[in-house]
Amino acid sequence: MTSSPNLDQMSPDQLRAFAAQLLSQVDSLGQQVDSMGKKNDRDQTIIEQLTHEITWFKRNKFAKRSEQLSPAQGSLLDDLLDTDIAAIEAELKALNPPAAPAEPRKQPRRVPLPAQFPRTVIYHEPDNTQGPCGCQLQRIGEDVSEKLDYTPGVFTVEQHVRGKWVCRECETLTQAPVPAQVIDKGIPTAGLLAHMMVAKFADHLPLYRQEKIFGRAGLAIARSTLAQWVGQTDVQLQPLVDALRETVLAQGVIHADETPVQMLAPGEKKNHRAYVWAYCTTPFSALKAVVYDFSPSRAGEHARNFLGQWNGKLVCDDFAGYKASFQQGITEIGCMAHARRKFFDLHATNKSQLAEQALHAIGGLYEIERQAREMTDEDRWRIRQEKAAPLIDALHTWMLAQRDLVPEGSAIAKALDYSLKRWGALARYIEDGAVPMDNNPV
Known part of the structure; x- marks a missing residue:
C-alpha cells in the first residue's frame, strides 16, 4: 500500500498533477461502479426470471390449473372496503331482529328417466288374489317405479339373402343388386363402423382396447383389420369433411388453434411431433361446427393451404405461422386469454402487484363479456363501445407507463411486451360484436 504524499512539500505543478491523477482514478472507479451496478441489475433480473420459471414449472406440475385469482388476494382497497362493510353489517344487525329459523331444505325430486328409452314392463302381482274371507280380490290400481338398466x-x-329369379323360356336370370356398403365386400356394417369411429375419436378408446372388447364377445378381429376399417371409413368420409370445411369457411369469423400429437411414420422407429389444427365457429354463430386438419409439421403453409382464399377474421394465438395469412387479407384477432395468462403466471409465482392490477383490469373486460354473452351482435357491439372501450384505452395507457418503469428482461417486462406488441389485434374485438375476445372456444 503506497503512503499518502505530503501535500505541504509539493509544488503547485505537482499538486495539479496529483489532482489530475486523483480525478482520473475517481472517473475510473466511477466507471467500475457503473459497470458493477449494471451487472448486478442484470444478475438480479436473471435471478428473478429463473425464479419465475422454476415456480411456473412447479405450479404447472403440482398445483391446480385454474387461472382464477385467489379470493384471499384482493385489490389494494379491500382492507378499507372490508372495514366499511363490517361496520354496516354490525349496524344492520343491531337494527334488525333475529331472523326466523329457515325452513328445512326440500329434498330434490328425482328427474324422470328419458322417455325415448325403450321400456320393458315387468308385472309383479300377488301369488294369491283371494282375500282372507274367501272372496276374489279386485285390482284397483298400481304403483309404478322405474329402474335404469344397461345391456352391454x-x-x-345381418344376413343378406338375394333371391335368384329365372325365366325358363328365355333363360334370363334376375337378381337384386348388392346393397351399397361403406367397405365393399367387407363384413362391417355402417352402424359398426360408426360405433368404432366414435369410440376411437370421441371416446378416446384405442383400437387395441376395442380388439379386446370384440374378443370378449367371441369375435377374433385383429387390430390391423380394425385399423384398415378406420382408414377405409376415413376415405369414405372425406366428402363430408370437405363439405364441413366449406361450411366453416363460409363464416366471417372463425377460431384456429393447433395441438401437437405423436406420429409414427411408416418405416420409422421413433415417433416425431405432428400437429392437428382445429378450425371452428364462434360462440356467437348460429352454426356450431369444428373441422380438424392433420399436418406432419407446424409450418405456416398448412394453415394457408387450409384457409385458401378465405379472408375473414381469424381468432388465434401469436403463432408466427399465421403471419403470412394476415398479409393476404385475413384480419388478425388476438386472444386476450393468452395475454392474461402471462400476468397470471407472474402473479402466481411471486405475487406481483403489477400483475395483479393487470388481472383486475382484464377481469373487468371479461365481466362486460359475461353481460353481453346472450345479446345480439349489434347490442354486444354497443355495450363494448360504451363500457369496454374506455377500459381498453385505460389499460393500454397503464401498460405503456409501467413498461417505462420496469427493468429490461424482467418477467413483468416480458408480460407487458407480449400485450403491447399485439395490442392492435387484442383490442380489435370491440369493433365488431360478432368477434369474441379470446380463443378459448377452440
Whole structure:
C-alpha cells in the first residue's frame, strides 16, 4: 500500500498533477461502479426470471390449473372496503331482529328417466288374489317405479339373402343388386363402423382396447383389420369433411388453434411431433361446427393451404405461422386469454402487484363479456363501445407507463411486451360484436 504524499512539500505543478491523477482514478472507479451496478441489475433480473420459471414449472406440475385469482388476494382497497362493510353489517344487525329459523331444505325430486328409452314392463302381482274371507280380490290400481338398466353392446349379424329369379323360356336370370356398403365386400356394417369411429375419436378408446372388447364377445378381429376399417371409413368420409370445411369457411369469423400429437411414420422407429389444427365457429354463430386438419409439421403453409382464399377474421394465438395469412387479407384477432395468462403466471409465482392490477383490469373486460354473452351482435357491439372501450384505452395507457418503469428482461417486462406488441389485434374485438375476445372456444 503506497503512503499518502505530503501535500505541504509539493509544488503547485505537482499538486495539479496529483489532482489530475486523483480525478482520473475517481472517473475510473466511477466507471467500475457503473459497470458493477449494471451487472448486478442484470444478475438480479436473471435471478428473478429463473425464479419465475422454476415456480411456473412447479405450479404447472403440482398445483391446480385454474387461472382464477385467489379470493384471499384482493385489490389494494379491500382492507378499507372490508372495514366499511363490517361496520354496516354490525349496524344492520343491531337494527334488525333475529331472523326466523329457515325452513328445512326440500329434498330434490328425482328427474324422470328419458322417455325415448325403450321400456320393458315387468308385472309383479300377488301369488294369491283371494282375500282372507274367501272372496276374489279386485285390482284397483298400481304403483309404478322405474329402474335404469344397461345391456352391454350386443353384436348382431345381418344376413343378406338375394333371391335368384329365372325365366325358363328365355333363360334370363334376375337378381337384386348388392346393397351399397361403406367397405365393399367387407363384413362391417355402417352402424359398426360408426360405433368404432366414435369410440376411437370421441371416446378416446384405442383400437387395441376395442380388439379386446370384440374378443370378449367371441369375435377374433385383429387390430390391423380394425385399423384398415378406420382408414377405409376415413376415405369414405372425406366428402363430408370437405363439405364441413366449406361450411366453416363460409363464416366471417372463425377460431384456429393447433395441438401437437405423436406420429409414427411408416418405416420409422421413433415417433416425431405432428400437429392437428382445429378450425371452428364462434360462440356467437348460429352454426356450431369444428373441422380438424392433420399436418406432419407446424409450418405456416398448412394453415394457408387450409384457409385458401378465405379472408375473414381469424381468432388465434401469436403463432408466427399465421403471419403470412394476415398479409393476404385475413384480419388478425388476438386472444386476450393468452395475454392474461402471462400476468397470471407472474402473479402466481411471486405475487406481483403489477400483475395483479393487470388481472383486475382484464377481469373487468371479461365481466362486460359475461353481460353481453346472450345479446345480439349489434347490442354486444354497443355495450363494448360504451363500457369496454374506455377500459381498453385505460389499460393500454397503464401498460405503456409501467413498461417505462420496469427493468429490461424482467418477467413483468416480458408480460407487458407480449400485450403491447399485439395490442392492435387484442383490442380489435370491440369493433365488431360478432368477434369474441379470446380463443378459448377452440
